[in-house]
Amino acid sequence: MTFLSLRNVAKSFGGVTAVDGVSLDIERGEIFALLGPSGCGKTTLLRLVAGFEQPDAGAIRLDGQDIAPLPPYRRPVNMMFQSYALFPHMTVAGNIAFGLKQDRLPAGEIGARVAEVLKLVRLEGLEARKPHQLSGGQRQRVALARALAKRPKLVLLDEPLAALDRKLREETQFELLAIHRRLSLTFVIVTHDQEEAMTLAQRMAVMDRGRVAQVGAPRDVYEHPASRFVAGFIGTANLFEGTVAGQDNGLVRVQSPAAGCAVAVRHAGTLSAGTAACVAVRPEKLRLGDAGCDNGFAATVEEVAFRGEATLCRARLATGHALTLSLPNRARAGGDAPRAGAAVRIGFAADDAVLLTS
């Protein structure tokens, strides 16, 4: 059974629609990410689940219970805030114990639980510090510990790693995964960072202007984007706009002015000729040289950028359309990357491209 279920949830602020009829099903024990650009309604959705906002329409059910009428302090849900929102006048231990005190737990039990979550987030020994005596990473851990201390059914995390620097963020991602595995709680994470969402989440919802654009596992969403928006937001996509010219054996040919020819793409559904469509290819699916590829183009390399694990290339077709390629750096000598100005052939397989109609 669905653990957290949202049905046609809508919310607007003074005539501006923030969440526009969202339905989502989140399973018990999973890490679910709400991903989207700023202003897409993901944080509002989180605040609706936490109870800080009331939905204008729709139902929110948690573990079979309708929680929409409950105020935030009666919901079995705890949130980790983007700003961490630590209580500045309380110690680390006081912050973590605050929620437990609200439940009137005996003092011994509170002490044991505080020690337990402090150990979980590796902050032993800092109990007596005030928030302003902690580093950014330590504050982030206190905020997480505070949200976990009550053992809520559902933990909401609003941009939990956004304030950390890159290195710390990557480490913390894996720690968060380990903590999730140990506690087997349900996490809903809001983030604008697609890498973070893909690293952490088992499933994610990509949101756009208050609506859910696509729900799925990170790999599905990346390899099978449902729309141009998703293809462009998750990773980078090379798009060939055009019209369907024909279809046979599961291959659709899209006549694209940008490519200057017909582009072949594998697609299961049937499309009538003349339908507006778009072929999307990821930069790492493009190859230098088109031997054995279903599609091949002549291009000139314009820019080459070394990025460590891969080299990004920008190449322009004779039509003026620019493509981005990501070429893995397999050899240390770097002999596989082209030079700027080189004339090359670029190809990709029909299986590696996606046909988008919306």
Added chain:
Amino acid sequence: MRRAGILPTLLLLAGFALLYLPIVALVVYSFNDGRLVSVWSGWSLRWYRALWDNRQMLDSAAVTLKAGFVSATLALVAGTLAAIVLARAGRFAGRSGFAGLVYLPLVMPEIVLGLSLLLLFVELDLDRGFATLVLGHAGFSAAFVAVVVHSRLVAVDRSIEEAAMDLGAPPLKTFLWITAPMIAPSMVAAWLLAFTLSLDDLVIASFVTGPGATTLPMRVYSQVRLGVTPEINAISTLFVAAVALVILTASLVNKGLIPGRSNGDSA
């Protein structure tokens, strides 16, 4: 820091002199031995001693302190509530009207305020005395309290209060445990401000108080009309000292230099 030129420094000194030389003179002459206010005849504490024996003066001082204490406390409660509504209640019908009414006493001439209170108390058939004095002072100091507390309240991260509610604390508990400690320095400062306002006030007090509750400023004012004695200098010096002390404390508390319980700014 950039070094200021000679002209700005001179202007600054001239400004300070204009403001504070009279007060310095008043303080110095309060230690004068002679009977004349303007002729120096040696150091002495004689006028402070005379003050100590002046029953009426001491009674008035007691009335003033008590009125200041009670009215500042009332103003703190009312002003803080108004500040909370203005900072936290969001948009509601009549919000700007409410804000205007809360802040109006800041700009209203005291004489108008005093007169209107007098008319109100007469209309209500209230005997004028200590109670009306306290009400009058609490009313106009509440506006100052609201300004001070409101400015602090809007600086408090809303999500800290939300976090408390999220962890299971109902709104009142959230205010008492989380918000109040964070705004405590501003509440202390606001109380002290309200206290000095009440201490200093002459105009409103002379409208709203009765024969049993003459405040110190009123007593001093009526004596001055009969002629200035060095005793007035002495009481004024004490007044200046008291007010300066309170204002200094208030600003130190507000800056967090004196532990008024929290380190709200540093989180």
